[in-house]
Amino acid sequence: MPTLKTATRTLLAVALLAGLTTGGEGLWIYAKAKLAQLLLEISWRSALAGEQLRPWPWADTRAIARLTIERDGATIIVLAGASGRTMAFGPGHLDGTAMPGDIGNCVITAHRDTHFAPLRYVGPGDILTLQRPDGATIRYRVQATRVVPKSDTSVLRQDARTRLTLITCYPFDAIRPGTPLRWVVIAQKVA
């Protein structure tokens, strides 16, 4: 059946193409996350020098802090707003929560498989630091890590303590993106 064979081949070629583009799309997500951080680092240095340059000309967000996880020395530039679009480039600071170092709860979220992948190794006692655009650095000590359902908004609660809360998806190794659980790192400012 030569016609069936040709049809099968065509179909398989289409499948091959679909496979390559899908895989490419996946790789692109990782590449975007890495590349954006390089550009953001440049923008951040300009902010420290007194005037923040846009990381890329069409950027619709801005860098608000540099997060360092002291355990592995990883530094990540944090952006304003925790929308999916922002989080493609870097961790997002949740609007309406305290700004770094301010009284209240500063909440930052990022993807478990890109910027916040290192969080799985973070535990109580670890030091997290946030650098602000004015150069001031605030140190936080991790008090607890918790797994909560995504409906548990109590971790966003604002009160008179100066805290930093990092949120990412849990479990870290899950393959599906839409998990109902979140990994929450709660840290308190070191006086």
Next chain:
Amino acid sequence: METNDTATTEYKPRDYSLERWIVRLLLLLFLLPFVTQAQETTTLATNEGAGLLLKTATPGTYAIVPAVKSEVRITVTGPIVRTTVTQTFHNTTGRCVEGLYVYPLPELSAVDTLKMTIGSRVIVGEIREREQARKEYEQAKSEGRKAALVEQQRPNVFTTSVSGVMPDDDAIIEIAYQEMAQYENGEYRLRFPMVVAPRYTPAHTLATSVAAKLPFTPSGSNNNGGTIALSVDLQPGYSVRNIASAQQAKSETLGNRHYRVTADSSTLQAGHDFELSWQPDLGTNPEATVLTEKLGEETYALVMVTPPAQSAVRLPRETIFIIDSSGSMEGASMQQAKAALLLALGDLNPGDKFNIIDFDSMARPLFSDSKFADASSIAAAKSFVEKIDADGGTEMLKALQLAMPEHPTTPSGTVRQVIFMTDGQVGNEQELFSFIHSRLGESRLFTVGIGAAPNSHFMRNAARFGRGTFTYIGDVQQVQERMSELFGKLDAPMMTSISVHSSDSIAESWPERVPDLYRGEPLVVAIRVHDANAKITLHGSIGNEAWSKELTLPPAGSSEGIARLWGREKIESLMDRITDGSDPNGVEAEVIKVALQHHLVSQYTSLVAIDQTPQGLNASCKAEPLPTGNTPDHADPGTLPQTATPAGLLLLIGGSLTLIALIALRIVK
């Protein structure tokens, strides 16, 4: 997976195996869009319906209960809008239940008053220092008393827990909050979201067709659920005309400058917000009135000055535009600023003077001195604006020094307005504030915030020190509208250099520096005096003529919210001191004092709900969760942001698909 399937091909007819392959591939292709869509879930919802959410047997899911009766009482004092909502819920589930009361709030307001009556128990909200509130809550809990810590967990949504509602009991929940009426195009406007109405279903997150399945059924009513009554007590401080609402609310005049508007279930529709608007009835002269409220020993006065309908003389103007062309403005921000400036140039009157100062690392004026807005100077200005490019640093001070010289050459009686367009990304805010404060003189500073995330703290305060206003332009589409609004207002200052004095020497007024009076927009000043018989004197200039008025404080009437407005502004100015470098602990103590006195929720105080029922009468019950089966699934309020990318999944699918296709292609050969 591949090895298994290739193994099967050895003893199965090839065609059959191929078909299976193809079916699998097609299935994968078909499923792909669904799987990748999973990432597009919601982040925190900001606004939803109101009501009582009851716990069900499934943790985190609730059943929503509509109110049997809702009563909304709104009092308007000047521009202050104070809303009290009382909702009654009836427990027809036949079991003891507990849940959450949820209410969406307008932006920038917080619930400051709470009263819950559950059966025979009375629970009242009290303002406490945060740490104190937490301790009392823990203590009450350990003693087995009911207590609820009412903290705003999300912006604009109020929640409090409601526990131990016995079968057939009523739960009556009363909350109050305060906001300011919106002012736009010569009229004031207030909006009440009709989410308190029983059958309202918001666009997202809350379950649909809830009413049909509810265990709580509104008793003795038709299937529309409960009743609602709304009343507005309007004391704007001036005569009004055109009290209008889309809901055909009834309005009546109660007395001098005192009105009442009422509406009920017959005209109010769920899902359609109640809106009310009114316009000041302006005379030929500026007028001043005062309303008072008493709190403790002090009297709080709200002074309002209404402008005349038409200005007697149009004063000559001098407008200085400052445009920020530093690197941070590059892209859309620069385009917006240029568009706004070109629009403003077209709006100038030939008899008025103007100048433009462009700054980045340096400040460049268009003309060495302001020029009349004739054809040739406008043309020069337009080509100057076209050439502006965004790069370099942000030396704002140099631009301000040019715009506000030590010895201005402007003749007296001229309105001097400085319009400052920037994204406000500066490091030396303090230096700039004190410069504006000391050099302002007769000038007025209006800031126009441009771009995705302008520094609004800087711009709001710069305008406050500059006795002007702050206008925010979010995107290019808004430039025309916002700028016309601003220029329409700036065109006609009706009275300038306004000051408020009181015979009470320790009186404290807000705002400290009174802005000018513009066409169509009444001016408001809140004052705290110790002497209830104090006299308040207003001074101002209309053109070159002096104007003054003396006011005697009337006895406190039904006005509500003046003391709270004063307190809120006081707290805001105290909080600003932290940014200005004051000791945060000192500020904290002062804020707590004001917040406790004025019953306000603040950064350092919260509302605690404390059971006031005498011991022994505390007929509470142990709540049983509702069975999940017959209740709508409702995982709320809110979810945490989605924090995983589909990258791994895409790679897996893409990789397997590629591999499978390659292997299959080889087999087909």
